[in-house]
Amino acid sequence: MAAPIVAAATPWGRSALAVVRLTGDDLAPVLDRILRPMRRGPLEAGRPRRIEVFDDDGVFDDGVAILLRGPHTATGHDLCEITVHGNPLIVHRLVDAAVAAGARVAQPGEFTRLAVLSGRLDLLRAEAIDQVIRATSPGGLRLGRLGLTGILSERIAPLRQGLVELTAELEARLDYPGDELALADDAALLTQLSEVAAGCRRLASGHTAGRVLVDGARIALVGAVNAGKSSLFNRLVGQPRALVHDSPGTTRDVVEARCWIGPLQVTLLDTAGERQTSDPIEAAGLALALALIEDVDVLIVVLRAGAGGATRAVEEAVLARTADRRRVIVYNGVDRSSGEPPPGAIPTSALTGAGLQDLREALIASLGIGDRADALIASARQRDLLLQVARAAEEAAEALPLAGVAVAADLLTDGIAGLDTLTGADTREDVLDAVFARFCVGK
Ligand SMILES: Nc1nc2c(ncn2[C@@H]2O[C@H](COP(=O)(O)OP(=O)(O)O)[C@@H](O)[C@H]2O)c(=O)[nH]1
Numbered sequence: 001m002a003a004p005i006v007a008a009a010t011p012w013g014r015s016a017l018a019v020v021r022l023t024g025d026d027l028a029p030v031l032d033r034i035l036r037p038m039r040r041g042p043l044e045a046g047r048p049r050r051i052e053v054f055d056d057d058g059v060f061d062d063g064v065a066i067l068l069r070g071p072h073t074a075t076g077h078d079l080c081e082i083t084v085h086g087n088p089l090i091v092h093r094l095v096d097a098a099v100a101a102g103a104r105v106a107q108p109g110e111f112t113r114l115a116v117l118s119g120r121l122d123l124l125r126a127e128a129i130d131q132v133i134r135a136t137s138p139g140g141l142r143l144g145r146l147g148l149t150g151i152l153s154e155r156i157a158p159l160r161q162g163l164v165e166l167t168a169e170l171e172a173r174l175d176y177p178g179d180e181l182a183l184a185d186d187a188a189l190l191t192q193l194s195e196v197a198a199g200c201r202r203l204a205s206g207h208t209a210g211r212v213l214v215d216g217a218r219i220a221l222v223g224a225v226n227a228g229k230s231s232l233f234n235r236l237v238g239q240p241r242a243l244v245h246d247s248p249g250t251t252r253d254v255v256e257a258r259c260w261i262g263p264l265q266v267t268l269l270d271t272a273g274e275r276q277t278s279d280p281i282e283a284a285g286l287a288l289a290l291a292l293i294e295d296v297d298v299l300i301v302v303l304r305a306g307a308g309g310a311t312r313a314v315e316e317a318v319l320a321r322t323a324d325r326r327r328v329i330v331y332n333g334v335d336r337s338s339g340e341p342p343p344g345a346i347p348t349s350a351l352t353g354a355g356l357q358d359l360r361e362a363l364i365a366s367l368g369i370g371d372r373a374d375a376l377i378a379s380a381r382q383r384d385l386l387l388q389v390a391r392a393a394e395e396a397a398e399a400l401p402l403a404g405v406a407v408a409a410d411l412l413t414d415g416i417a418g419l420d421t422l423t424g425a426d427t428r429e430d431v432l433d434a435v436f437a438r439f440c441v442g443k
């Protein structure tokens, strides 16, 4: 029995229309106290009706309501969508009226959660709905749409089937140790295990691309003072947003701006340049930058073309510190220096714009957006579970000749459980909590 819940399905703001949704097994007692059809007769399931909404103080708006009967609704329960005028005062009052009439305000993601619990939607599709809503780029939208078609379940099904067959094989060995003929040989098992592991890793590897397509990427410019970071920042943003000056230490605060780089929505960060400084504010700016670049997706390490001495030493330190990060190195200022860019660095000039397109393409490539076919997942939960299953398969392969069949079988059972958590075949509360925590109220 699902008690009635209520939430606004549209954002809190002014717009032509806003939608408030209620769902539950018996909505009549609530609906009777908040809306009435403008013409005689009760609401009938499936037919939109002009209605007035009211509370104890009287009618406060009119709109349209549609009542749908479960279980063939988005939540699997009765569902009423009330469209009113898009003023937060009206929406608030309608939600309050529904609560006064016995409904409860929905938790974040609770509508979708009900759909999962009632079997209307699997967990992967529920996450895809969230991605469709969050997507910041056309590619992110495409990924969410693909998710809704169930493509991930299709890709995961054969991996799970492989694990089930392998586990069955190992169990058979345990149960009938003497029956050599009926058993596959070890080499074949190991091949199958490595195929399952590779399949999981392949899916997981598209995560970065998928995530930045959905959520956008954070990219930061770092390097020595006066390398041209702020000038490149302005070029990429497309307008003079950060202060550029030939006195070193001009940028102190971290400057942030949104821009598009190819198909990707990007939050670009310009940071204070590095050098030994006695200015406490500049040093604080540098510390802030170091903290903020921790979680960016890509670093643009800007080297100053033709730099020597102290600047080179700073650049070497920056290169060493960022060696294990995803990064694109540029050699900026080629218009004013005839120096040779180090191998792999992109020659640019923030003054003339030379190399800027190469830089954009390198950024996109570093995030793996080029081979978009691989990007099917955008959720860290999905990636972590896939990697966990891959590890279980790899460890089982190692265990088979050493620790033995029983250990390998246990590992594979864990792997199957991991895939079930992933697809939502296992709908334990904690799994659902993790998925729906990030949803907003009303979804
Ligand atoms: N000729 C030339 N000058 C540049 C280039 N990039 C930056 N500058 C100049 O170098 C100085 C420092 O640039 P800025 O962007 O503030 O460097 P930042 O300290 O790394 O942010 C300014 O006078 C810029 O006009 C470039 O590619 N070519």
Ligand SMILES: [Mg+2]
Pocket (backbone or CB within 6 Å): 229, 230, 231, 243, 244, 250, 251, 270, 271, 272, 273
């Ligand atoms: Mg600067």
